[in-house]
Amino acid sequence: MSRQSPPPPPAQAMPKHYLEAATKSNPARGIGTLSAPIAEGGAGHIYRHPHDPSQVIKLYKPDRIDGHADKISYMAAVADRVPPPSSQFRVIWPKRIIADVARPDRPLGFSMEFLDARDWVRLDKFSHPILRRQEGLSDSYRLRLLAVRHLAMAINALHAIGAHIIDLKPENIMVSRSGATIAIIDCDGMQLNSGARVLFPAALKTLDYTAPEFQSVAPNRIDNPANQDGFAFAVIAFRLLNRDAIEPFSGITSPRLPNLPSDAVGRSLAGMYAFGLKPDPRIAPQPQSIHTTWPLALRQAFDSALASRNRPSMQDWLRITDLALRELNRCKSSHYHFGHKCHTCGSLSMPGPSGPSMPWPSRLRNLLVPAGPLSSPIKIGMGVCLGMIALGLPISQYQALSTPRDAPPKPTSLVVAAPEPPLPATGIAGRNASSPPLNAPLPPIREIRELPPPNLKAPVSPTPSPLIELPSMVALPPEFPSRNASSDSPSLNPPALRDAAPTRRLPPSPSRLVLPDFAGRQITWLGPSEASTLVDALDTKLDGERIVVRTSAGSVLAAQIGQSRPPCRSMEIYPRLGNMIFISLLFCPDTQRRWVGRRT
């Protein structure tokens, strides 16, 4: 796709009339003046299409045009190779080139399908139970497994036409609110290949989703793009399928091994994967993880993708997720889950509609891993204790060096840009010497920031709510009693629950908390104020919400509401602040409207 590269117009003379390039089915036409942008990214702005509400237009910033013009021209030319939208997935691929009417040979941007925020949500909103509630999304585990499968289908389709995503992360993936249809966005950042030849390299990568072998490689130099996509896909799928969006490189390490990395990138480089079939003696899984319930083939696939470089292909993932869908069971409350016990309500399972062909106990034997010190299902605090004892280390010497990051990653320094704008293989020069001065410094972040669209409801902020930030437990003393604790996590109060709350809301009173003796003796930080905080949490908080108390060392996780059947509520209480050992209690209301706890 060679083209002439005339000097670009000065920035102050940006054209106001645009032309859509002709295609076989549509003649070229002028589209007039665009209204205000509805979104802005590092490379350009997004506008509503003046004539077609199903489309939007992306125009690059003047200094970014040369780096993208040939690439989007190529993409528009091969758009008919991209699979059409289906109920499984769609790819938001450049459809038609947009140019200045006075300079039709010079692409300024492209048109693409419009995804309405009322119908689509970023995939990371689908990973965590609190975010799902905030967005009104289904809690169905089967739907999440379907989303994983549909994501594999989309990536597989892209690989088949020589497109590799590279900067594959939840922020670049949308999921339909009504189901598990996946949409891949930001396609102009992909690496495009013709056979083994790179036609257009990728410009960005994100460290948390970059395979360890490419951590120190610039995004436009990644030479095995399928392997990079395979790693990023596995990280995303792992968080979707595990409880509370646990990260694959989270875990519990021992202070007896003080020089171990504590961040996800460092741990991936060191191969510290806590969830493997073969336990890693350096790191133990998070206690709430449900990875031990997964079918063996699924666990093997994650082991290969995250703890080796021999990663499954997307076609492998399609086979594995297809089998996994057939392994799902349903409990009496209709929750889908793997294994014999529902990870949502704890009840035993019944075969699902697509269900098993043999009773679960024999299937379960096949699903569970061979016996090992950390291989048995660990679901409660005592499980953590057993795992630690099996490692021969005293419990008191364990502390969480890193907690799972339940909120979506923030668009901060994690994104790495290629050192220069991507140079198309056709040899277009980078920034033209006569290019206009930059309007403003451009951050090396491709994150699209939605602006308030005039006819849409307010977009969801990409910044995660501080309510779900896990407090850091690093460098806390083993215990930190506090008598001045207060809740740091006010209720989310979604409308439906807020409407219902007044009927049972009482002023929190410490006398309404009734603890079993063993728990009362162990909770070092409990006073009247803290008891009131727990009562308030039992009254008003949603499943999965955390109760955080503030100490002089910072905010510390004190308890977390679990999932249980009304009217009772389960709660995990951390008797020593800063320690990962917790007590699991079930609180049920009595006739005096007290919450009476008992051991689960």
Ligand SMILES: [Zn+2]
């Ligand atoms: Zn259940």
